[in-house]
Amino acid sequence: MIKCIIVEDEKLAQNVIQSHLQRAEGFELTGICNNALEAQKVLTSRQVDLIFLDIQLPGMTGLNFLRTLKNPPLVILTTAYAEYAIESYEFNIIDYLLKPISFERFLKAINKVAEAKIIKHESENILTDHIYIKSSGKYFKINFTDIIYIEGMKDYLKICTADSKLVTLQTMSEMEKLLPADKFIRVHKSYIVSVNRIKSIYGNIIETSKETIPIGINYKEKVMQLIGRKFS
Numbered sequence: 001m002i003k004c005i006i007v008e009d010e011k012l013a014q015n016v017i018q019s020h021l022q023r024a025e026g027f028e029l030t031g032i033c034n035n036a037l038e039a040q041k042v043l044t045s046r047q048v049d050l051i052f053l054d055i056q057l058p059g060m061t062g063l064n065f066l067r068t069l070k071n072p073p074l075v076i077l078t079t080a081y082a083e084y085a086i087e088s089y090e091f092n093i094i095d096y097l098l099k100p101i102s103f104e105r106f107l108k109a110i111n112k113v114a115e116a117k118i119i120k121h122e123s124e125n126i127l128t129d130h131i132y133i134k135s136s137g138k139y140f141k142i143n144f145t146d147i148i149y150i151e152g153m154k155d156y157l158k159i160c161t162a163d164s165k166l167v168t169l170q171t172m173s174e175m176e177k178l179l180p181a182d183k184f185i186r187v188h189k190s191y192i193v194s195v196n197r198i199k200s201i202y203g204n205i206i207e208t209s210k211e212t213i214p215i216g217i218n219y220k221e222k223v224m225q226l227i228g229r230k231f232s
Helices: 011-023 036-045 062-067 082-091 103-126 172-178 217-230
Strands: 002-007 027-033 050-054 074-079 095-098 130-135 138-143 147-153 156-161 165-169 184-188 191-194 198-202 205-208 212-214
Touching: 002 011, 002 036, 011 027, 011 103, 027 036, 036 062, 050 062, 062 074, 074 103, 095 103, 130 165, 147 172, 172 184, 172 191, 184 212, 184 217, 191 205, 191 212
Parallel strands: 002 027, 002 050, 050 074, 074 095
Antiparallel strands: 130 138, 147 156, 147 191, 156 165, 184 191, 198 205, 205 212
């Protein structure tokens, strides 16, 4: 069951979202908040998996509220103003719903939540030897032992294994959280490398079986510490 709260100061909008949730399966409404302060209190006192968050809130906007959260739940933004759409996506939100919200559009958004919840649960709780990567409309299971390196390309990542190169919509910081810290090392703003796949290190270069990877100046000390720990 996905536990939700509505953060919205308009009674009509609260009622619409609540009505839509009652028609959907697998979702439980655990609170309705009129502003960011009320929402903060709820987040610290109970489990919340998903926030339906209005952008225009009294006292603090929804986007500024998100900036205060270190580990926010999944978020669906709700607003009457389309011009906030681009800015909102820096927060990796699930979807952006324009008012008035139809049930069909609402249903499309919460279907995305189900997918994201599976991935989030796996990464935080049960997976120890693999992850799932969405690429070309499919989810691919990738064992950690098969990954050679990961390359960042703006909002996309390229995951390189011995047999394939998969491109997925994800950031480097998000990927770092999914990978075991004892098996992977960030060596450049655009590269994460499997420790066990490193063949040699010379100068500012890491050599793997597939490619040579540059070492960023801000990551050199961390790489040298790795040498002392892993290769002595």
